[in-house]
Amino acid sequence: MACFLPLSEAVKENLRDGDTAAFEGFTHLIPTAAAHEAIRQGVKDLTLVRMTPDVVYDQMIGMGMASRLVFSYAGNPGVGLLRRLRDAVENGWPRPVEIEEHSHAAMANAYEAGAAGLPCAVFRGYRGAELARVNPNIKSVTCPFTGEELAAVPAVRPDVTFIHAQKADKKGNVLVEGIVGIQKEAVLAAKRAVVTVEEVVEDFSGLHPNLCVLPHWTVTAISVVPGGAHPSYTHGYYARDNAAYLEWDEVAADRERFRAWMEENVMKAGPDDFAGRVAGLRAA
Amino acid sequence: MACFLPLSEAVKENLRDGDTAAFEGFTHLIPTAAAHEAIRQGVKDLTLVRMTPDVVYDQMIGMGMASRLVFSYAGNPGVGLLRRLRDAVENGWPRPVEIEEHSHAAMANAYEAGAAGLPCAVFRGYRGAELARVNPNIKSVTCPFTGEELAAVPAVRPDVTFIHAQKADKKGNVLVEGIVGIQKEAVLAAKRAVVTVEEVVEDFSGLHPNLCVLPHWTVTAISVVPGGAHPSYTHGYYARDNAAYLEWDEVAADRERFRAWMEENVMKAGPDDFAGRVAGLRAA
């Protein structure tokens, strides 16, 4: 049953040291405010899961919160590499991060299997690809009808998933629109789910019947954080802050500059600061 | 690439003797007009696939068109049994029909696997259920991570799928709304797909981005048949003709009455007759 909580409480109650946590978003709707709250709370030893770890994962890894990363594409979208992740993987700074690497198809299927309550996902993948050699969590099953060998990966089942969405209604039902990515599956696959939303509306009457709605009993906590996806975007609310992604490339290039930036923009900030960051990005 | 054709041509070009054919619809959007056209054309030796064979399958089986039925629930929705199907299975009239029977979960997964290009579907099912004993197409695979034994069934890959949908745009993109059932998967799983629609609109601009739309290159032929789902319904267009389902229970109870009804209402009728049948069922 979804309860409405301030973000600090929602994170405190649902994210613990050692958890497997997914902060999902596919370029769109990245739960930045939730990730920053987790950084402020100094959570440790996380296994971070995400198809497309980007700036917020770079930040969490740079702050030494993650001992492990499960992913399929780690890049600053539209810009290039993730420099904090590179520093952790190449130099063990500030701590080594173990890597479990998949393809997008595998991760998408693994989340889908998690949502579907299955122990593993079966798909046609990794043929000739070398990840199957270096990742022991890539195995195979044989189709009992055709004999074809198919790839199998374990289902993703996070302890907690964080997503950002457009809106909740007063009962705690959640609407996700536009590029819905893997967010629904990430919520349904998780033991607990925390959703930040742009706003709360009375109810969802009048919505088209086939939209992506998460019933309130699939969500643990909801926090209202306008702008909470910045510098990512929220379809229908505000645009992507492309300049921030470019700026990150420079911030993350240097350890000291990174730490100073985090102190200023994350440690000394709060969820309420996000609304101001997207003010200039809202549609006229 | 979708081409717009009169229904008689769409059926003639895409349904052949001996085909495996799915006329899908889940109470909603049942492609009755297409099925009646197939009956008029006297197609033979079909393997009919459908989760919920109902009145139109009762009619096709009663007319001796099917040699095999793959299904998970065969009933007259809201009324009771299918009397022509019973006659075929119990008495071989007018010809014996071989049965491959599944659960809904299995059929849904099998269509999904067909749409996904997989040879089989893997799911948690049939535990303790006797269908696994009588249907050799129910097998199992073992999860390579947990050792759990999961059910496996072959993917459904029809030669041709028929569905009814709300509308097409001029390019041949198709919109399905409301209870979307298994129709998208049935189209994507098939080698060929024929869609009857209520109407054609200029384009789909302004639609919500996350609706169930089949791109024109996934559809073989489109025929405009207003009312084509009758006595089923089309969300947004007309209501279900409950009386017709009740009437069918009586018509199908007797072989001669059945044949006379088919002669009158199917053999001597055509796609253009459907609009009139739903005239009284349209919202005021």
Next chain:
Amino acid sequence: MSDFTPNEMMTIAASRALTSEDVCFVGIGAPSAACNVARLTHAPDITLIYESGTIGTAPDVLPLSIGDGELCDTALTTVPVPEMFRYWLQGGRITIGFLGAAQLDKYGNINTTVVGDYEKPKVRLPGGGGAPEIATSSGQVYITMAQSKRGMVEKIDFFTSFGHGEGGDHRKRLGIDTKGPTLLITDLAIWKPDPETKEFTVVSLHPGVTREMVQETCGWPVKFAVELEETPPPTELELSTLRDLKARTDAAHKGGGPAAKRGAKDG
């Protein structure tokens, strides 16, 4: 207290077993009526799911089929059928699977497939539909049916869906970790499985019903609980809610009255 029929008592007794916290996978007929009476009385926040994909539906009239437009019109959201079976049922999100039965045995095993031999059936029934996986993936299963010797039998002809199998820990031995049938509501009584043997045992008789009436309409020797209760009769609210619902349903389904009354299940 007005007079009430055994069928009304059955529906209302079943409705009482449901709560606002439940997420209920609903079969058509008596289960559907019971779930909606619960929603309209003591369990306003119950989530009703029909296998056609409608989640959190609140129909004003009872659907004739699992795919009526009314279900979609009043649902929180409507999802594709594969998603329904994968994310919602198999995903373990259903607390109560609510089933009817053509044949039932004392361990809650259900047959809706055939009467007689599978290959040469005397009566070919509609089949299992969602039941095989509803029976094993739902947190627990409630069953409701009118009693008859033809329906409640010592040995069912076909295991469409698995209840407690041969009783005892048979579910566990098959690796099934859900509870299975925990409640049977008939037109005469409320039954619960014995904690050890899992045999359905009458725990409450509906008003005016005797042990003999239960035994006469049941194909196996009936066990009764030591402390046998009497089911409280329908309250005015319960009865008027059910009757209003049926009246609205009959009015809406012009010509569909008989089917609504028959309450035939479909897939």
Next chain:
Amino acid sequence: MSDFTPNEMMTIAASRALTSEDVCFVGIGAPSAACNVARLTHAPDITLIYESGTIGTAPDVLPLSIGDGELCDTALTTVPVPEMFRYWLQGGRITIGFLGAAQLDKYGNINTTVVGDYEKPKVRLPGGGGAPEIATSSGQVYITMAQSKRGMVEKIDFFTSFGHGEGGDHRKRLGIDTKGPTLLITDLAIWKPDPETKEFTVVSLHPGVTREMVQETCGWPVKFAVELEETPPPTELELSTLRDLKARTDAAHKGGGPAAKRGAKDG
């Protein structure tokens, strides 16, 4: 004819390989530009799909990432990511998978994972994203990249995605029945695999490019076709379409210009 850059020639040559009948899975950067130039010139009905779930998209400006709002706003429909990989890519509906590469070998095998050893990488690259399955599930694969000895190497450090493996019938031996890389478009030339060995062979030099220039920027000994053609230079329409697209893109991505020019791929 205006002057044009090698990069512009590359993008335009790549665009010419696409038709209105193609269903193209588009990577960001040069592939994205080429696909959209094709759409805006000779292939107006091409279906462009980005792995974020946008099907039949027609962006007015080039996206910076695979999940830009512009892609969704102009798409025929936007589907969840698992559906994208299951129904659309794995389902065999993509005619052309269009990939870039950090490292490429002469058999069209691609590395975007690491430079150096996987366990102790010299440079940790972003990883494969959709590429491993794009490379095997798409009907055929087009590759586009600017030539350099660092990028076009005798031996890639990691097989992120499989091209023709060791050449010959290696795909077939792995049970892969799609064609794999059939076209490589660089800033200097057009390459096609030899029918037998599957080694990429230069079939056309862009205007003003010599064999030596191709060899100097390639890490393996280059094979040239017997009948070596010259790529027709960009037409006015092609060039103005590409430049207008880039100008609109730069204007739209205020502050995003460098990234757009860099055309970095993301997952």
